[in-house]
Amino acid sequence: MSEKPKKMAIIVHSGTLDKLYPVFMLSSTGGAMDAEVHLFFTFWGLNALKKGGLESAKLPGVMSLGTGMMKDRIKKVNVPSLPELLKMCRSTGNVKIYACSTTMAIMDVKKEDLIPEVDDIVGAATFLDIAMDADVQLFI
Amino acid sequence: MANIRIDVELDCKGMFCPMPIVQLKKATKTMKPMQVLRLTATDPGSVRDVPAWASKTGNKILESSEDSGVFTFLIEVS
Numbered sequence: 001m002s003e004k005p006k007k008m009a010i011i012v013h014s015g016t017l018d019k020l021y022p023v024f025m026l027s028s029t030g031g032a033m034d035a036e037v038h039l040f041f042t043f044w045g046l047n048a049l050k051k052g053g054l055e056s057a058k059l060p061g062v063m064s065l066g067t068g069m070m071k072d073r074i075k076k077v078n079v080p081s082l083p084e085l086l087k088m089c090r091s092t093g094n095v096k097i098y099a100c101s102t103t104m105a106i107m108d109v110k111k112e113d114l115i116p117e118v119d120d121i122v123g124a125a126t127f128l129d130i131a132m133d134a135d136v137q138l139f140i
Numbered sequence: 141m142a143n144i145r146i147d148v149e150l151d152c153k154g155m156f157c158p159m160p161i162v163q164l165k166k167a168t169k170t171m172k173p174m175q176v177l178r179l180t181a182t183d184p185g186s187v188r189d190v191p192a193w194a195s196k197t198g199n200k201i202l203e204s205s206e207d208s209g210v211f212t213f214l215i216e217v218s
Binding site: 006025028029031032033034035077078079080085088091092 | 157164
C-alpha cells in the first residue's frame, strides 16, 4: 500500500434493490481498492441485514412489480446478486457492517434476526467517530 | 509486451463493475512483489477503473491496450 488507507463511511438508509446495489458495488470496489469501508444500516436499510433481507429486496413503490424483470436482467448481464456482492465485500476483509441500535428497537429486530456478517450494533456516535475523518461520506 | 513475463492470467471478459476489480484484488493478494498479472476485460468502465485501482493500491500498470472491445492490462504487483 502506497499511503495511509482511505476511509469510506456510508449510511444505508434505504432498503430497496435500486439503492442497495450502489451500496454494495461501491463497498466491494472500495474494499478491493484497500479502503476501509464502514456501512451503517439504519431505518429501511436495516431490513437488508435481516436474514433473507437481501434476497427479498424489491424496487421502490409501484416499480416493485418489475423487480423480477430487473433481477433477470441483472443475472443475464452477469452482474452478481446482492448476497453475492455482500460475500465479495467480506472477502476483501475491508468492509465492516454495523446495525443501528435505535432502528432495531423501533422495528423490534433482535440480534438473532440479523445475518452473521453484522460486525456490531452501534449508535450515531460510533458512526460519526468513523465518518468525521473519513475520505468518502455517503447517505444512500 | 512480448518481453514481459506473465505470472498470472485473469480473464474478466463478460464481467461488469465491480467484478473485474474485485477479482483483480483477489488475484493480486496471493502474488509476490514484482510478479505480473495480465487482465483481460470487456467492461468499458475498466479503462479508467483499473488504473484508478492501481493508483490507490500502489500497483503498477506496465501496459494497457485495446483490441476489438477487449481491454488488456499488464499489472506489476508492488
